[in-house]
Amino acid sequence: xxxxxxxEFEALVLLAALRLGDEAYGLxxxxxxxxxxxxxxxxxxxxxxxxxxxxxxxxxxxxEASRSAPGGKPRRLVRVSRDAVARVQQSRxxxxxxxxxxxxxxxxx
Amino acid sequence: MTIRxxxxxxxxxxxxxxxxxxxxxxxxxxxxxxxxxxxxxxxIRATMWLTLEALAFTLRFGPTRIRELLEAGLRSSxxxxxxxxxxxxxxxxTMLTLLSLTTGIFAALTGWTWIVGSMxxxxxxxxxxxxxxxxxxxxxxxxxxxxxxxxFRRRRTELxxxxxxxxxxxxxxxxxxxxxxxxxRQALLASWDFLHMTGVAPLLGRLPAQDDxxxxxxxxxxxxxxxxxxxxxxxxEVIGQPIEVGGIRRTVIGVMPExxxxxxxxxxxxxxxxxxxEGSLRLVGKMKSDVDLSAARVEAAAxxxxxxxxxxxxxxxxxxxxxxxxxxVNDSEVFVLAAPIAVxxxxxxxxxTNVANLMLARNARRSTELAIRGALGASxxxxxxxxxxxxxxxxxxxxxxxxxxxxxxxxxxxxxxxxPFFTDYSLDATALxxxxxxxxxxxxxxxxAPARRATGRSPGDALRDGGRGAAGVRFGRLTGTxxxxxxxxxxxxxxxxxxxxxxxxSYTFERYGLPAEETLVAQLYFGFPRELNDPTTxxxxxxxxxxxxxxxxxxxxxxxxxxxxxxxxxxVRMTAYGSRFPGNESDQLRIEVEHSDEPxxxxxxxxAGPGYFDLVDAGPVQGRLxxxxxxxxxxxxxxxxxxxxxxRLQGANAIGRRIRVFAADSxxxxxxxxxxxxxxxxDLGLNPGNPDRSAAVYRPxxxxxxxxxxxxxxxxxxLWTPQLVxxxxxxxxxxxxxxxxxxxxxMNQPVAIFRGMGAAFxxxxxxALILSAASIHALxxxxxxxxxxELGIRQALGASxGSIVHAVLSRTALQLIVGSxxxxxxxxxxxxxxxxxxxxxxxxxxxxxAIVVGALAxxxxxxxxxxxxxxxxxxxxxxxxAE
Numbered sequence: 001x002x003x004x005x006x007x008e009f010e011a012l013v014l015l016a017a018l019r020l021g022d023e024a025y026g027l028x029x030x031x032x033x034x035x036x037x038x039x040x041x042x043x044x045x046x047x048x049x050x051x052x053x054x055x056x057x058x059x060x061x062x063x064e065a066s067r068s069a070p071g072g073k074p075r076r077l078v079r080v081s082r083d084a085v086a087r088v089q090q091s092r093x094x095x096x097x098x099x100x101x102x103x104x105x106x107x108x109x
Numbered sequence: 110m111t112i113r114x115x116x117x118x119x120x121x122x123x124x125x126x127x128x129x130x131x132x133x134x135x136x137x138x139x140x141x142x143x144x145x146x147x148x149x150x151x152x153i154r155a156t157m158w159l160t161l162e163a164l165a166f167t168l169r170f171g172p173t174r175i176r177e178l179l180e181a182g183l184r185s186s187x188x189x190x191x192x193x194x195x196x197x198x199x200x201x202x203t204m205l206t207l208l209s210l211t212t213g214i215f216a217a218l219t220g221w222t223w224i225v226g227s228m229x230x231x232x233x234x235x236x237x238x239x240x241x242x243x244x245x246x247x248x249x250x251x252x253x254x255x256x257x258x259x260x261f262r263r264r265r266t267e268l269x270x271x272x273x274x275x276x277x278x279x280x281x282x283x284x285x286x287x288x289x290x291x292x293x294r295q296a297l298l299a300s301w302d303f304l305h306m307t308g309v310a311p312l313l314g315r316l317p318a319q320d321d322x323x324x325x326x327x328x329x330x331x332x333x334x335x336x337x338x339x340x341x342x343x344x345x346e347v348i349g350q351p352i353e354v355g356g357i358r359r360t361v362i363g364v365m366p367e368x369x370x371x372x373x374x375x376x377x378x379x380x381x382x383x384x385x386x387e388g389s390l391r392l393v394g395k396m397k398s399d400v401d402l403s404a405a406r407v408e409a410a411a412x413x414x415x416x417x418x419x420x421x422x423x424x425x426x427x428x429x430x431x432x433x434x435x436x437x438v439n440d441s442e443v444f445v446l447a448a449p450i451a452v453x454x455x456x457x458x459x460x461x462t463n464v465a466n467l468m469l470a471r472n473a474r475r476s477t478e479l480a481i482r483g484a485l486g487a488s489x490x491x492x493x494x495x496x497x498x499x500x501x502x503x504x505x506x507x508x509x510x511x512x513x514x515x516x517x518x519x520x521x522x523x524x525x526x527x528x529p530f531f532t533d534y535s536l537d538a539t540a541l542x543x544x545x546x547x548x549x550x551x552x553x554x555x556x557x558a559p560a561r562r563a564t565g566r567s568p569g570d571a572l573r574d575g576g577r578g579a580a581g582v583r584f585g586r587l588t589g590t591x592x593x594x595x596x597x598x599x600x601x602x603x604x605x606x607x608x609x610x611x612x613x614x615s616y617t618f619e620r621y622g623l624p625a626e627e628t629l630v631a632q633l634y635f636g637f638p639r640e641l642n643d644p645t646t647x648x649x650x651x652x653x654x655x656x657x658x659x660x661x662x663x664x665x666x667x668x669x670x671x672x673x674x675x676x677x678x679x680x681v682r683m684t685a686y687g688s689r690f691p692g693n694e695s696d697q698l699r700i701e702v703e704h705s706d707e708p709x710x711x712x713x714x715x716x717a718g719p720g721y722f723d724l725v726d727a728g729p730v731q732g733r734l735x736x737x738x739x740x741x742x743x744x745x746x747x748x749x750x751x752x753x754x755x756x757r758l759q760g761a762n763a764i765g766r767r768i769r770v771f772a773a774d775s776x777x778x779x780x781x782x783x784x785x786x787x788x789x790x791x792d793l794g795l796n797p798g799n800p801d802r803s804a805a806v807y808r809p810x811x812x813x814x815x816x817x818x819x820x821x822x823x824x825x826x827x828l829w830t831p832q833l834v835x836x837x838x839x840x841x842x843x844x845x846x847x848x849x850x851x852x853x854x855x856m857n858q859p860v861a862i863f864r865g866m867g868a869a870f871x872x873x874x875x876x877a878l879i880l881s882a883a884s885i886h887a888l889x890x891x892x893x894x895x896x897x898x899e900l901g902i903r904q905a906l907g908a909s910x911g912s913i914v915h916a917v918l919s920r921t922a923l924q925l926i927v928g929s930x931x932x933x934x935x936x937x938x939x940x941x942x943x944x945x946x947x948x949x950x951x952x953x954x955x956x957x958x959a960i961v962v963g964a965l966a967x968x969x970x971x972x973x974x975x976x977x978x979x980x981x982x983x984x985x986x987x988x989x990x991a992e
Contacts, residue, residue, distance in 0.1 A: 025134075025138065026134065026135065026138045027138040027141055027142055042165060042169070043138075043139075043142075043162065043165075043166070044162075044165045044166040044168075044169035044170070045169060047131060047135055047166070047169075047170075048169055048170065048173075050131075051128070051130070051131055051173075061134075063134075072111075072112070073112050073137050073140065073141070074137075075134075075137065075138070076131075076134035076137075
């Protein structure tokens with residue numbers, strides 16, 4: 001995998017964060033992947049991935065103000081960077097190109 | 110929704126398993142998820158889910174955490190250098206810390222090794238853990254119940270849990286023919302397959318076979334390695350050679366390997382048909398590999414039929430099946446064994462907390478340095494890490510020194526004491542883990558807490574206070590409690606040591622004028638004839654009693670024969686019998702004096718045979734001694750000693766007064782017969798450790814099957830034992846010498862134990878004293894610095910020197926007083942533990958307490974003098990400067 005490419009699970013985490021917008025944090029991202037992608041998701045893997053994405057500069061995190069935090073305990077909110085959005089799009093296009101022309105084969109299978 | 114905090118153990122797990130930069134956030138999110146689950150599924154299921162989740166997180170972040178810890182390790186090499194430098198800069202604190210931690214670790218590890226080695230060693234051969242003693246114990250009469258040969262054969266047939274079941278009896282025998290090499294050794298007369306159950310092959314020759322015990326077979330013997338060296342010249346030619354053992358020539362058929370003993374020591378092994386053996390048979394068996402201890406116990410309890418001659422109606426009999434190496438331990442008693450280790454660890458912890466005090470004071474003085482490090486960008490974790498490393502270095506050195514000292518002390522002990530051959534005090538992995546755990550605990554207590562305390566403030570605040578040195582650090586309730594604990598230990602152990610020391614000083618048998626160096630004492634056992642213990646002989650109780658009486662009378666006649674023959678041993682001038690001779694062991698009775706309001710109390714007691722008092726050069730001070738014809742159970746005469754007259758009769762005339770005696774633990778019996786005091790003898794030292802409680806009563810020695818014999822004469826009494834054993838064998842081969850020692854050894858025996866205990870208490874107490882003084886000195890010094898401004902203002906406002914002293918010392922004085930009170934309670938507790946020793950220690954001695962309080966006052970004054978002087982020298986101008 002190239003230096004600029006992202007893995008499948010990284011893409012899922014980024015997409016979940018984008019879908020959640022201002023409500024994206026570790027727990028909600030894990031739940032979003034489980035619910036929308038309909039696949040069992042290990043929470044620990046989500047946090048390991050978030051930490052790696054942060055180190056790569058693909059997300060930034062920020063702790064919310066205590067006042068507005070649910071239960072008075074502030075969450076670490078996740079923002080997806082422009083660079084990450086570009087890479088997700090790139091990943092989608094790459095996959096799309098690979099899909100093209102395979103409709104008949106995959107339908108038969 | 111209120112988000113709940115995670116349970117503490119889960120939080121602790123996560124604090125170890127998660128990376129620092131995301132730890133708080135992951136914990137927060139888990140708290141939210143857990144709170145939701147608690148609402149939906151209930152607390153128990155939610156917590157189970159959480160536990161699995163926390164484990165998954167820990168595993169998933171494992172590689173990351175290991176990398177982080179390795180990086181921290183690389184950083185800590187710098188911390189190590191800084192730590193060594195800091196320790197070198199404060200040599201006094203370093204030495205004190207090393208001394209206290211080394212002592213604490215030494216004591217805890219020695220206790221651990223001793224208890225684990227003594228109680229949990231295994232027989233060092235395959236299947237050794239399946240070899241067990243199979244015994245009956247009369248809980249009511251508190252004695253073992255011997256097994257008849259018939260009962261042994263029955264059990265061997267019926268007990269299906271055992272692969273082997275053998276019977277044995279221990280005897281002292283004389284081995285060798287030449288006078289200069291002849292010696293008394295312990296022999297095990299056992300079933301022929303006794304050694305087979307060990308699975309150990311002989312070094313030379315063979316193990317006994319069944320043919321060796323058939324009637325008419327030539328007598329044989331298997332030698333232990335040591336006896337092979339002594340009596341066989343370590344020559345392979347010894348096999349097939351005869352050797353004289355107990356007056357019988359036996360052919361050596363085998364030699365066991367070096368270091369082998371069974372079941373406890375390297376005895377001589379003599380295969381016999383147990384039907385030919387008199388005396389108390391004991392059983393040892395090897396359980397089948399698919400049988401566990403509890404199943405064997407259940408079966409033994411069902412099959413065993415204890416000897417009716419050794420039990421009475423209503424007696425409670427326990428069927429014991431216990432490992433050969435741990436007969437004293439059953440599952441519930443393990444907790445009792447853990448108690449001394451817990452006490453030692455507790456002492457180590459108090460030592461560690463004291464070191465924490467010293468570190469707290471040292472860190473307080475370095476607050477500026479620490480603040481500058483913080484201001485230059487060092488994180489709090491980094492600074493705490495360095496302070497902890499300073500302590501950790503000392504803990505590692507102390508652990509090494511303590512371990513070495515412990516091994517050295519145990520090595521010294523084992524070379525001087527005869528221990529079972531399987532006892533293993535070597536330093537194993539468990540002991541090393543124990544030391545490792547102790548070291549971590551001590552590092553945490555003495556390092557982490559003070560370091561976190563010292564770095565808890567922002568660098569700015571610390572630097573602002575910097576001009577006042579330790580001004581910002583305050584010593585709270587915890588510090589005060591630590592000082593109190595320290596003082597308590599100091600007072601407790603010093604008091605106990607002083608009282609023990611006094612007891613030791615008062616212990617001297619010379620003042621009794623006994624011929625201790627010229628006298629040998631031996632215990633003789635006249636084994637019951639087998640038919641008296643055999644329920645199958647069909648004797649009625651009356652017949653059995655009559656036969657037992659006749660046996661006792663016969664034993665008494667043999668006693669006289671032995672005495673006559675023993676008097677012929679070269680050097681022996683006189684002999685005497687008694688139930689006990691002066692010395693350390695206690696044998697007490699409860700005494701009621703007729704027409705006296707005195708409560709029934711315990712006094713020492715002994716039964717004296719003919720010649721008893723002559724042998725120890727003691728004549729009657731008043732009245733007479735026992736006369737011929739009075740040495741029976743029916744005799745109603747007693748002698749008392751002078752302390753008895755003083756204490757129990759208030760010095761009144763004793764002759765003609767009547768007393769009656771009850772067993773030490775029995776109730777008063779209105780029908781018990783009275784006995785008349787016919788004479789008064791001097792104090793002969795039945796309770797030499799405690800002259801204040803040496804009242805004693807002597808009764809005539811009746812017919813008995815266990816008796817002690819004393820031989821007095823010229824030369825070394827220790828050399829008479831082989832000849833005595835030989836003399837006894839000639840009178841009756843079934844009479845056994847169970848032990849023998851000189852009267853001096855008997856009387857001196859407890860001194861070594863007490864000397865060791867006293868020295869240990871004294872060392873702990875002295876160390877606690879030094880540590881307390883150092884703690885008080887360091888903390889008061891820092892307190893004075895912190896309160897410089899306040900003290901200066903007090904001076905300016907005209908405070909007297911007395912009020913300054915009060916301001917500085919009131920808290921310390923309170924700590925000393927509370928600590929002393931707790932220490933007195935601790936001393937009482939320690940001395941209460943000493944009642945297991947064979948003689949009593951005088952308690953509540955004001956002189957001992959005065960010595961301890963004096964030592965404490967001296968140490969306290971020395972510790973406080975310098976900081977107090979500084980406090981008194983503070984002037985208002987100093988207060989301005991301090992600001």
